[in-house]
Amino acid sequence: MAWQALQLLLFLAAVGLGAYWCYKAVYHRYLYIKLGRPVHVERQAKERLHTFIVQTFGQTKLLKDRKSGIMHIVIFYGFLILQLGAIDLILKGLIGRGLPMPGYDAFGLVQEVTVALVLLAMAYAAYRRYGEKLKRLKRGWKPSLVIFFIWGLMLSVLLTLAFERVMHGLPGSAHAPVSSLLAAGFGGMGAGAAAVGFYITWWLHLLILLAFAVYVPQSKHFHIVTAPVNIWLRRTDPPGKLSKLDLEDEEAESFGVGRIEDFTRKQLLDLYACVECGRCTNVCPASNTGKMLSPMHLIVKLRDHLTEKGAAVTSKSPWVPRFAFGGGAQRVHTVTRLSEPLGAWRGTGITDIGPTLQAQKLAWTAGGRPISEVELIGGVMTEEELWSCTTCRNCEDQCPVGNEHVDKIVDMRRYLVLTQGSMPHDGQRALQNIERQGNPWGISRNDRIKWVKDIDPCGELRVPTVKENPDFDYLFFVGSMGSYDNRSRKVTKAFVRLLNKAGVSFAILGNEEKGSGDTPRRLGNEFLFQQLAAENIALFDKYGVKRIVTACPHTYNTLKHEYPDFGLGPDVEVLHHSELLDRLVKEGRLQPRYEVRERITYHDSCYLGRYNGVYEQPRAVLRAIPGVELVEMERSRDNGMCCGAGGGMMWMEETAGKRVNVARTEQALAVQPTVISSACPYCLTMMEDGTKLKEMETQVKARDIAELLEQAVFGPAPAPLIS
Secondary structure, three states: OHHHHHHHHHHHHHHHHHHHHHHHHHHHHHHHHOOOEOOOOOOOHHHHHHHHHHHHHOOOOHHHOHHHHHHHHHHHHHHHHHHHHHHHHHHHHHHOOOOOOOOHHHHHHHHHHHHHHHHHHHHHHHHHHHOOOOOOOOOOHHHHHHHHHHHHHHHHHHHHHHHHHHHHOOOOOOOOHHHHHHHHHOOOOOHHHHHHHHHHHHHHHHHHHHHHHHHHHHOHHHHHHHHHHHHHOOOOOOOOOOOOOOOOOOOOOOOOOOOHHHOEHHHHHHHHHOOOOOHHHHHOHHHHOOOOOOHHHHHHHHHHHHHHHHHHHHOOOOOOOHHHOOOOOOOEEEEOOOOOOOOOOOOOOOOOOHHHHHHHHHHEEEEOOOHHHOOHHHHHEOHHHHOOOOOOOHHHHHOOOOOOOHHHHHHHHHHHHHHOOOOOHHHHHHHHHHHHHOOOOOOOHHHOOHHHHHHOOOOOOOOOEOOOOOOOOEEEOOHHHHHHOHHHHHHHHHHHHHHHHHOOOEEEOHHHOOOOOHHHHHOOOHHHHHHHHHHHHHHHHHOOOOEEEEOOHHHHHHHHHHHHHHOOOOOOEEEEHHHHHHHHHHOOOOOOOOOOOEEEEEOOOOOOOOOOOOOHHHHHHHHOOOOEEEEOOOOOHHHOOOOOOOOOHHHOOOOOOOOHHHHHHHHHHOOOOOEEEEOOHHHHHHHHHHHHHOOOOOOOEEEEHHHHHHHHHHOOOOOOOOO
């Protein structure tokens, strides 16, 4: 009895201390998150519940990498099942008997099988990290500590059960296969020695469990707690929609994010939800082509900075207990300038994240610098990283815990542009041209409608303005690329011919049209974006616009999802030209009669696909064309790689690593197409430039789906006369 009382007291003391330390670690980080700006979270419980269940218990994001996804599911559900086993084991050590439940033998079998599966899953996790040596996974003692924790937990369960069998003289059982096998190995051990072994392994299991609970909030494994919360509190806005800045706030000292506290609390919660799995970096076009930006390191560096600054502001230590986590003076992490910065392409193959990961590892170092001297932009994130993002959202699509990277980058760009007046010269020139002439080239705004005469000098096409056709059904928002860029004008012409053929009543704004503002907004100039949005919406209201169609996914996304925040009515329907063409073909208003004998691979635009889920309509148009053989690239649909033009990068020169469009073109060429098709003027330009740089422009053409459908509907264009 005295031993049981002492055992109970020691148990309560250990659990109490472990729970207290765990609470302190969690609470301190909660205080750090509270430093951020409050954010309103829409309730929408039903919608949130569905996504929460699918992503948390269905592990759908993790299954994008099937092998590691299955491994994680085994560990996830294994731990859920073993919680009951832990209670059973604790009771055996305290009162000498387990849980009183029916079917106890079956429960024991499930427990041992689960333990064995978790051990196998952790062995595979170690193999992927140290055997396969996946570049996206970090190696070292910190990333590996959890492997030892879990292996220790599982082995201590099996050993405790085995010693229990020997202690009580229990025979081998098919309901306890593993512990029976181990017990047979302890055959010569007496009951007393087995009892000592039982309590040693019992206490070992308990202490590992408590140490793990204290360690979790202070490591990347805090995602066990924060990831479900992060998924539940996720934004229910359309994917990638940017927040609206109140530029008329007279009390605002700055705009955008220049300090870690300027992020919202939800954005800061993202930082502690990160698993450091590297899936985001593995698909990032910047990381893949030797730029400094790595989405995983973006989150990790912001998290470290939040922890360090949070500890200084709240006077609450991040490390609990301090003696076990390197107490004493806190070392502050800052960006270190590389002696050999990233420049020429140093990777192998089409894409390679190795050079970026190595550069990030060398650049993010801890030193004795006071936290008060560390600037968010410059000390944590470099401008080079912020201006490398194409805003493609592949990182967010891959993230298993619902982190959002792009809005953080754009928020910091906003600070650079609106508060500090800093941005690369190429981007600044494009924005100045948009501000002065409404287009990135600085061509006269009065020449916006000139494309009509240039592509139709004989006046055969019917391209009315809103004044000439006030009863139009669709407003064709041509956009700057479709109006000014010579290559994109061919797409505009093809689309207009198809609209006329289908009998669609449409009109254009002509010289009254302004750019949509996507480029200024993604480059951080919210002021210019809001000005363009207000002017365009005023025109839509003036002419009673109810339906808009555009061939540019960037314009499509901006009009559809971001203009409503600035007054565009909810009754205005916005379509991409691929959606309308698909509809017209299915309705029989457009009939592809002529064969187009081409092997075509379709490149998904990020702003059409990942932002808006439009994957099937462009492919349906291509499949409707006789003679077309449609082949998919290895990276397609929701995992399609960016062409490199998004986020304003269309107007900025790449100075490090391989050109993104070259890498994407190489991926397309790998399936040996005769045509690389797209449904975006930016993508079309990038793919065409890519084939030229690869000296394949004579063998492989870049074509918009409208051009291919035009050929199928009207027949091949007559060959030019040779004089």
